[in-house]
Amino acid sequence: xxxxxxxxxxxxxxxxxxxxxxxxxxxxxxxxxxxxxxxxxxxxxxxxxxxxxxxxxxxxxxxxxxxxxxxxxxxxxxxxxxxxxxxxxxxxxxxxxxxxxxxxxxxxxxxxxxxxxxxxxxxxxxxxxxxxxxxxxxxxxxxxxxxxxxxxxxxxxxxxxxxxxxxxxxxxxxxxxxxxxxxxxxxxxxxxxxxxxxxxxxxxxx
Numbered sequence: 217x218x219x220x221x222x223x224x225x226x227x228x229x230x231x232x233x234x235x236x237x238x239x240x241x242x243x244x245x246x247x248x249x250x251x252x253x254x255x256x257x258x259x260x261x262x263x264x265x266x267x268x269x270x271x272x273x274x275x276x277x278x279x280x281x282x283x284x285x286x287x288x289x290x291x292x293x294x295x296x297x298x299x300x301x302x303x304x305x306x307x308x309x310x311x312x313x314x315x316x317x318x319x320x321x322x323x324x325x326x327x328x329x330x331x332x333x334x335x336x337x338x339x340x341x342x343x344x345x346x347x348x349x350x351x352x353x354x355x356x357x358x359x360x361x362x363x364x365x366x367x368x369x370x371x372x373x374x375x376x377x378x379x380x381x382x383x384x385x386x387x388x389x390x391x392x393x394x395x396x397x398x399x400x401x402x403x404x405x406x407x408x409x410x411x412x413x414x415x416x417x418x419x420x421x422x
Contacts, residue, residue: 217248217249217250218246218248218249218250218288218289218290218306218307219249219250219251219252219287219288219289219290220242220246220249220250220251220252220289220290220291220292220306221251221252221253221254221280221285221289221290221291221292222235222238222252222253222254222291222292222293222294223253223254223255223267223276223277223279223280223291223294224253224254224255224256224257224259224294225255225256225267225272225273225276226255226256226257228273229416230294232257232258232259232260234294234295234418235253235255235259235262235294236259236260236261236262237294237418238292238294238296238298239251239253239261239262241297241298242292242298242302244298245298245299245300245301245302245407246301246302246303246306249290249302249306250263251263252264252265253265254266254267254276254279254280255267265285267279268282269346271346271350273357274357274358275346275350275357275358277291277325277358278338278342278346278358278361280330280335281330281335281336281338281339281342282339283336283339285335286332287332288309288329288330288331288332289329289330290305290306290327290328290329290330291325291327291328291329291330292326292327292408293325293326293327293410295411295412295416295417296326296327296408296409296410296411296417297384297408297409297411297417297422298407298408299402299406299407299408299409300380300405300406300407300408301407302407302408304377304380304407305327305329305373305377305380305381305407305408308329308371308376308377309329309331310329310331310371311329311330311331311334311366311369311370311371312328312329312370312371312372312373312376313325313327313328313359313362313366313370313371313372313373314326314327314372314373314374314381314410315372315373315374315375316359317383317385317386317410317412321367322359322363322367323359323362323363323366323367323370324359324410324412325358325359325362326410326412327373327381327408327410334366334369337365338362338365341365342361349361379403379404379405379406380405380406380407380408381406381407381408381410382402382403382406382408382409382410383409383410383412384398384409384410384411384417385398385411385412385413386398387403387406387409388400388401388402388403388409409422
């Protein structure tokens with residue numbers, strides 16, 4: 217049974233209702249998942265793990281690497297939409313991140329498969345001087361920090377599960393730019409739709 221994690225730092229645009237939305241979608245498409253939320257509030261009906269540090273915004277995701285969090289985990293951002301069976305994605309058992317939609321040579325941390333063994337080195341590097349890393353990567357955030365260590369190590373979802381994880385902007389919405397391929401419909405075979413930036417899925421009724 218895979219542990220599926222999301223992270224909620226209260227006080228921003230994300231609320232408990234967005235955790236419940238993702239929880240319902242994950243359990244619909246992966247009923248055996250052990251779904252948990254790292255957060256600083258209670259979310260009724262969802263297992264929660266308290267955030268232990270005051271790292272702001274996207275940096276709260278670094279708590280996924282705390283050593284007391286056991287086993288392999290599948291992480292998803294709260295603005296992820298699940299549209300199909302997650303069995304393949306939950307079964308990869310290897311370090312996996314997205315190829316960045318706009319920077320093909322970079323990584324995107326919207327959805328990550330994080331084996332326990334791979335998380336240990338990241339925590340050792342991060343926890344030694346978190347403020348240094350937050351200052352250094354204040355623009356790129358957690359994914360820029362992870363690129364430092366995993367750019368040549370992480371597998372890309374798009375390579376070994378092609379078509380299962382897609383971008384709403386690039387692959388679903390009616391194409392607005394030359395580098396977009398969407399026609400307004402979810403591509404056949406897609407299991408997960410990533411929303412990066414605006415709109416959020418709930419802004420368009422997803």
